[in-house]
Amino acid sequence: MSQYDVIVIGGGPGGYVAAIRSAQLGLKTAVVEGKHLGGICLNWGCIPTKALLRSAEIYHYMTHAQNYGLSAQGVGFDAAAIVKRSRGVSGQLNMGVTGLLKKNKVDVIWGRGSIPAPGTVKVEAARETEYGKPNPAPRGALGAGDYKAKHIIVATGARPRVLPGLEPDGKLVWTYFEAMVPPAMPKSLLVVGSGAIGIEFASFYRTMGVDVTVVEVMAQVMPVEDEEIAKAARKQFEKQGLKIHTETKVVKLDRGADSVTATLEFKDGKTQTLTVERVISAVGVVGNVEGLGLEALGVKLDRGTVVTDGIGRTAVPGIYAIGDVAGPPMLAHKAEHEGVICVEAIAGKHVHPMDKAKIPGCTYCHPQVASVGLTEAKAKAAGYEVKVGRFPFIGNGKAIALGEPDGLVKTIFDKKTGRLLGAHMVGAEVTELIQGFVIAMNLETTEEDLIHTVFPHPTLSEIMHESVLDSEGRAIHI
Structure with a gap:
């Protein structure tokens, strides 16, 4: 042995x-x-x-x-x-x-x-x-x-987590396994769940021309993200043609020969049926x-x-x-x-x-979403008096040059100590930018430290700096 x-x-x-x-x-x-x-x-x-x-x-x-x-x-x-x-x-x-x-x-x-x-x-x-x-x-x-x-x-x-009534069958109702190897692009798709997995697949299939509907049981799309960032992301998703229903349940799936009819139940108890070619169940793991x-x-x-x-x-x-x-x-x-x-x-x-609390999360949809630390709501619930900084992509030269003017960086600081409590981003390449704030949190960097840091120009990272400056009312380019 x-x-x-x-x-x-x-x-x-x-x-x-x-x-x-x-x-x-x-x-x-x-x-x-x-x-x-x-x-x-x-x-x-x-x-x-x-x-x-x-x-x-x-x-x-x-x-x-x-x-x-x-x-x-x-x-x-x-x-x-x-x-x-x-x-x-x-x-x-x-x-x-x-x-x-x-x-x-x-x-x-x-x-x-x-x-x-x-x-x-x-x-x-x-x-x-x-x-x-x-x-x-x-x-x-x-x-x-x-x-x-x-x-x-x-x-x-x-x-993949399996919910009663949403059991995957490999043909009509997919998990991420089947969603990654489609034999052909469906004409229409229902994605159940708007976490990272659901939104990434929704973004992929929508970009490829599929008519995509996303259903989320919680009150906001991407429930773990900061509310403000989630709202900004949803606005861009819907602009691209994604149909999103929050506070909505899928209560029934009727499977046909090559389509699925889903019964959706909304917050007010009203129901609606939706027929699609395929369903992706992305309700967690x-x-x-x-x-x-x-x-x-x-x-x-x-x-x-x-x-x-x-x-x-x-x-x-x-x-x-x-x-x-x-x-x-x-x-x-x-x-x-x-x-x-x-x-x-x-x-x-x-x-x-x-x-x-210092583990970053990234969602590679379009636009990308990334975050680390506490959301504004969770910071306040934890008893912190917070200072919040925000800066939009539209105020950044590199974002304009890239043709990516839609986005937002939001930073949350403890007002008493200046400690960085959380950072939340939506926009181009934010999954690559977030590590700057992760390092800052691990080094116990303060708001003042970040303000005195020189960020290279022209880069998207300047949006991070301006967001920190904004928490003190010192943002320059807006």
Whole structure:
């Protein structure tokens, strides 16, 4: 029976990063995976959706070439080629993860792992799922059997949440798996849920010419975002032709031969039917906690995820959990960082516990949305007296030159200390800009520090600076 210092169950972003860092620290390490190295993010989530959205972005610019003094005739697209490119990007990165694990001398155990007892991982042959057969085992991968480890890290990720009546069937009602590989573009589409996944797919399909309706049960689109930013984003979505219904439920789906009729119930109790070719269910995800033997060992679960402390430890010594299975925010970059601090703690390093308030969130729709820290409403609810700064993209020279004048940066400070409590953005490339505010928060930067920082010109980042200046009534360009 093979003996390891660390075995990671799950080869997604959290799992493979944890395994690599573990090996770098001199620990004998293995990762158990039964579907695809890189996990959902690399194979069916973050990466391939960005490839699809990039194709949509290029198509958008081509169809609006006249806005830039250019001409383009006969612009069209090949849905199969778009999907092929997306899958190719994922395939390339999947091979990259395999190479990184090999380079760092991490053993790959191919199969489905469980924990029959602390210190033991039982691996069974990977089985077929609703999303097809498992990929072939990577070269050199170990297989089914019992393996020993002093430390076991659960990194099994999450899967789409299924609501009664909205069960996906792979043909008419899709999850993000099917939405990423459409055999052809539907003429009409209903997206249930306006979180990051739902809005990204709504944005992609609308840009490609699909008639898209979004239904959200909460009072605002993109419910986790700052209300002001969500309103600005919604205005742009609707300008592009997205139809959005908030405070609305899908109470029934009637499936036909090649269409679905949805019954929508509005806030006032009135109902309306809507017939579309396809439906995407994007109502969140749920942790993959089943079949691991966790509850029998005394590991605590809460609402479908594993309860951990700030460095990945569960209630059972020697068993850890990271990433989506360890609870929200369910983001790849959170999983990666969690994996690193978990194994560094195992190796005896001094680590800082995960501070979830400083984890940025990004949505790659058009326009993009990004945020970190507290919204204005949450800051006030927490008892802070706040100062708020705002600056629109229309006041920025680079945004005008790019032809991207629609957007807003909003910053929230503690009035007493000047501490940055939150930053929220909607507009071009804000998913690349947000890291500036994330760094500022991690360094405990104050409003005054940011005011005295010189931002390069002409850049979109100047909007960030002007937003900070505006919190003091000092914005220059508006």
